[in-house]
Amino acid sequence: MTVSSILAATLMVGGVGLFVGIFLSFASKAFAVPVDEKEQAIAEVLPGANCGGCGFSGCAALAAAIAAGNAPVNSCVVGQKPVADKIAEIMGTSAGSDQRKVAFVRCVGDCERTTENYVYTGPKSCAAVKFAPTGGPKSCRFGCTGFGECVQACEFGALSIQKGIAHVDEDLCVDCKKCMAACPKGLIIEVPYHYVSHIGCVNPEKGKPVMNNCKIGCISCQKCVKTCPQQAIEMVGGFPVIDYAKCSNCGECKANCPRKCIV
Amino acid sequence: MTLLLLAVNACLINNVVLSQFLGICSFLGVSKKPDTAAGMGMALTFVLTLSSLVCGILYHVLLVPLGLEYLKTIVFILIVAALVQFVEMFLKKFAKALYDALGIYLPLITTNCAVLGVALINVQKDYSILTGTVYGFATALGYTIAIIILANIREKMVNNDVPASFRGFPIVMITAALMSIAFFGFSALK
Structure with a gap:
């Protein structure tokens, strides 16, 4: 390896590069597309x-x-x-005052409010635990199983598992909807930012079985439906759902919920 | 006559995708619709033919006389990258729909191993500039044939009752494998 061979190699590659560069710059002029x-x-x-x-x-x-x-x-x-x-x-338009939306996990049954029926040793994944007997060890088969598929999906660090269930940090959430797609139970929905009332349970059962399984679960008593001054709450598939387009954010339902599952 | 034989060989018998396993990425990636597949085939044909011509000239006129053969890979990839850029500009100007349909796969022709592969095979097998260019063109033609067949099969397969676990990408892989076996039949032409 002599200096001349290093020089030759440099000149060769440099020369080809220069030629190619000049060729491309002319081509880009010739084929210019007007960009908006x-x-x-x-x-x-x-x-x-x-x-x-x-x-x-x-x-x-x-x-x-x-x-x-x-x-x-x-x-x-x-x-x-x-x-x-x-x-x-x-x-040249105005952004409008569109309400910022955030994700909300519709389960409040954390490990203090629910019990475990058995010891689960399978894969640590919500999608996998679904196939375990009674949909996993958790006493409530409708609630969050807390393995954190949503936490992994979140690229903004807005989700965390607290006391065995997923929790959204409203300030970090950007409403990208990735967690909604990741939750195999579809527990995560879109709600307006900083609203006081969200129904934190999707258990469609009534009374006794709910009370046995979760200290806070919704018993479908429909009290929130009756107390809402805006008629914004409806029973959908056995549990109440708030229509945020009608909701005036008054907090009546939260104050009157006998189970305190509206958070 | 030898050129024709070489072309048939590159096109069918030693098909670049189905028996040499080069350029699989775009072969599987852009074969959802027959028209984009045909567009990809044409773009690749253009790049491959021109790159084997330019690389051949460069190799025989510059690199060999100067004794710089060891620089072939880096010089060839420069040429390929430039040609891909050129094709991208060309398509953006004259075929916006095709440009959008090809999307990310268009700049990825640069790293399509078929392109650099053919340029290096030309050197390896000591093909002259003309032979190398014909070989490049025939190889690209083989790629186009393969990708258009796969795209048409994939389009027909949408209506088929594929078992749940094979849906999506797995069945495409199996299709490609079966095509590869079918193309193996051409080896009797030799």
Whole structure:
């Protein structure tokens, strides 16, 4: 290996690289496609993490959709209001005051309120424990099994397992909906940020069996349905569900719930 | 005549995907719809033919006389990358729909091992520039044939009652394997 051979190799690769570079720069002039200025500006405002929380394949795809008017300006769930405001400015519209949404786990039966029927030694996964007898060791077969599929799905650290059930930190949640897809029981729903009342139970059974299995579970007494001044609560499939479009956030249902499962 | 034989050989008997197992990534990735598969085949044909031509010229005119054969891989990949960039610009300008349909697989032609593979096989087998280019074109044609057949099978398979555990990717793998066995029949042509 002499200096001249090193030089020859460098010149060779460098020369080819230079030639290719010049060729490509001419080609890019010749094949230039006019890029939408709005699209470019929006792409710069977006976080650029390509998380896919908006439903598009990445930030560039979302920018194109917003610029073309196919997506609302507040589509970016991560950037939230600051980003939405900037995009609205670019698009010349207002971001509107759309209510921020967060995830909520519809189970309040933690390990102090429920019991374990047997010792489970299988795979530590909610999807797997579903196939164990009575849907897992937990006394309530409808509630959160607490193996944390949702925690793993969350890219923003908003979910954690506390006392054996999943818990959402509302301030960290960006409503990307990944946990909702990850929960094999579909316990996680979308609720408005900082609302006082969420029904924390999906047990459709009545009275005695619920009381036996969970100290706090919903017994389907329908008291919340009757007390709600907005008629926003309905029984769906055996348990109450709040229609947040009607809910005035008064907290009446929470105050009147005999089981205190509205949190 | 030898060129024709070489082409048939590269196209069918030693099909690049089904018997040499090169370029599997895009073969499985872009074969959902026949029209995008055909587009991918055409893009690859363009890149592969041109890259084997340019790489052949570069190798015989520059690298061999200067005694720099050991630089072939790095120089070839430079050429391939540039050509892919060029194809990307070209498609973005003249075939936006195809550009969107190919998506991430278009820049991935750069790392499609069939492209670099053919350039290196040309060197390995001492093909002349013309022979190498024909070989490259025929290889790409073989790839196009394979991917279009797979795409059509996959499209028909949507209506089939596939067992639950085979749905999605597993059945595609099995299909590709069966195609590979079927193409093995061409070896009798030799």
